[in-house]
Amino acid sequence: MQKAVQKRTLRTRARLLAASEEVIHREGYEALRVEEVVKAAGVAKGTFFAHFRDKDALMEILIGERLSSIFDQVEANLPPKTVPELIRVLKPIHSFMTSERYVFDLLIRYSGAAAVAEIGPIAHCFERYFRVVENWLTYADVRKDVSADLLAEGVQAFAIQAMSLKFCALHEAQSFEDKLEIYLEAWLTPAT
Amino acid sequence: MQKAVQKRTLRTRARLLAASEEVIHREGYEALRVEEVVKAAGVAKGTFFAHFRDKDALMEILIGERLSSIFDQVEANLPPKTVPELIRVLKPIHSFMTSERYVFDLLIRYSGAAAVAEIGPIAHCFERYFRVVENWLTYADVRKDVSADLLAEGVQAFAIQAMSLKFCALHEAQSFEDKLEIYLEAWLTPAT
DNA sequence: CTAGGAAACTGACCGTGGTCATTTTTAGGA
DNA sequence: TCCTAAAAATGACCACGGTCAGTTTCCTAG
Structure with a gap:
């Protein structure tokens, strides 16, 4: 045993x-x-x-736990149907992710499982993000010519892009959420 | 004086x-x-x-220079008209960006100008990426219902997403370029 | 209850990035 | 050519993450 x-x-x-x-x-x-x-x-x-294993491993656990509990709250919401609703519902997640530059960097670094070995808590959270958004999008008023899971990956990519911009000296003028809304309208709006 | x-x-x-x-x-x-x-x-x-200022500052200079010279070569190409062409032409850039995990992390960290002060060589390269793609897209066979600069930002976001996946234990099956092509076809294809 | 092997813990030590008071070099005005 | 103030260079020192040979504690077979 x-x-x-x-x-x-x-x-x-x-x-x-x-x-x-x-x-x-x-x-x-x-x-x-x-x-x-x-x-x-x-x-x-x-x-x-x-x-x-190292300091990062501890951080991954702590940040992962915190993020996970925020997801629990977010998932309790009614599924959003429109882009502004989607952004509003995801807000607590994005806020935490950008609460500290250090946190954002670590999240990105571990978003796809550390280079080494097995997938950690942060990578799980990114998968969860993807899965949750995918479910929402399946029933939301969005384009249907590409699969919901591809749309969800795109939402994640655009969210990361918009969050990066938050830490960017160049684009400080435009707020994170305005930027994300522009991205997502273009990405999710049904082709007419 | x-x-x-x-x-x-x-x-x-x-x-x-x-x-x-x-x-x-x-x-x-x-x-x-x-x-x-x-x-x-x-x-x-x-x-x-x-x-x-610190070790990173040196790295930014060296990596920025290298990347810049790759851009020079890339810009010498004929403007790509289709998604596969776009990917092919950008390939040297993406290859270098993902040549070492360390390089990729540093690029991301400095992509939007270091938290502090003025914009550095790497942030300039990301701007250049954006500008170059924007120009190409203006004359390429892509959707026209959103502006070329928004399309270009999306290309960058998707490229980063696809590159992250390259370092990800989870998605190792699918190659970077296949992934990117799927993203970009969905993002750039004209709404019919 | 005891012995002894394994698991957990310890702390001196190391590698490496980064600092700063002090010393050396430079350049140009007399 | 010499003098001097500013610029540049120095290297001992610090901070902090991480290691490992040695010590202590725990658990169980006998």
Whole structure:
């Protein structure tokens, strides 16, 4: 049988996660320092890396969890039928994704599963984004000459483009949501 | 009058750039170490940072230059008229962008001008991408119900999406170019 | 209850990017 | 040619993520 995980392990892991969340709550994601976390959790630095491959792995878990809970709320909404409704309903997700430059960069970097090995929590969230939008689009008032899943991929691509622009010195004039609406109207409007 | 830049400054900078290029040529972008560069250039570490804000700033210059020269070649082509032609003509650019994960990440991170201040060489390249595609699309056989500049932004968004997928464990089956062609056919085909 | 092997933990140490007070070099006016 | 102020270069130092040989704790077979 599988060697059982010691209770101690779970306790230590929980302490590390709690300490991390506390730091992030106080100072934001970007400011998190491993040293600070282990001090707050009362463990040695090496222990941190026995529990998480690296700092990014911890971040992926924390950001993934947060994003996942936002998805839960978003999915509770009635399916949007129009582009403005779609944007409004997705707003909490996009807001979190662009809440910190650090968060956005990490999301993008992990959006397609880290270069290495298996798919992580952030990649799962991007898949979920895709799946949710696809379902919505199946019954929304949008073009039907291309499949809903292709449309959904496009929505994701345009959302990322619009979010990048938010961090861009060049396009600061136009707001993220105006930009996204223009994109999505062009992408989703039924061909007449 | 402006205090003239000392000749020494230009010489040192040139040495640093040459040393960097040499290292990158030998070992790739990711492997570049500042220590190695300064040793090869025969200067102290502090000097490096007097010439470049940080390591990323050097990378931006080198990658930007390389990308820029690829654009020069690409622009020498006849304007593409169809989606497959468009993809074929852009191929050298996309190939370089995805040549190393490190390069792709850095490009994305700087695509919209670093969070701070003024627009850098990489952001210029992304603007150039946009402008070039826009010009092509103006005379290509594509939908005309939305403006060429919006179409061009979409092409960029889809290209980035397709490139991300290249680094994604999930979608490895489908090739970058097949994916991009599907996207662009749906995005650019004239509404009938 | 005990022994001993495995799992968990430790902290000194390393690699690497980046800083800054100090020293060296440059250039041009007397 | 010499003097001097500004520009450039230096290298010891720091911050921070990550490693690993050694130590402690836990669990279970006997």
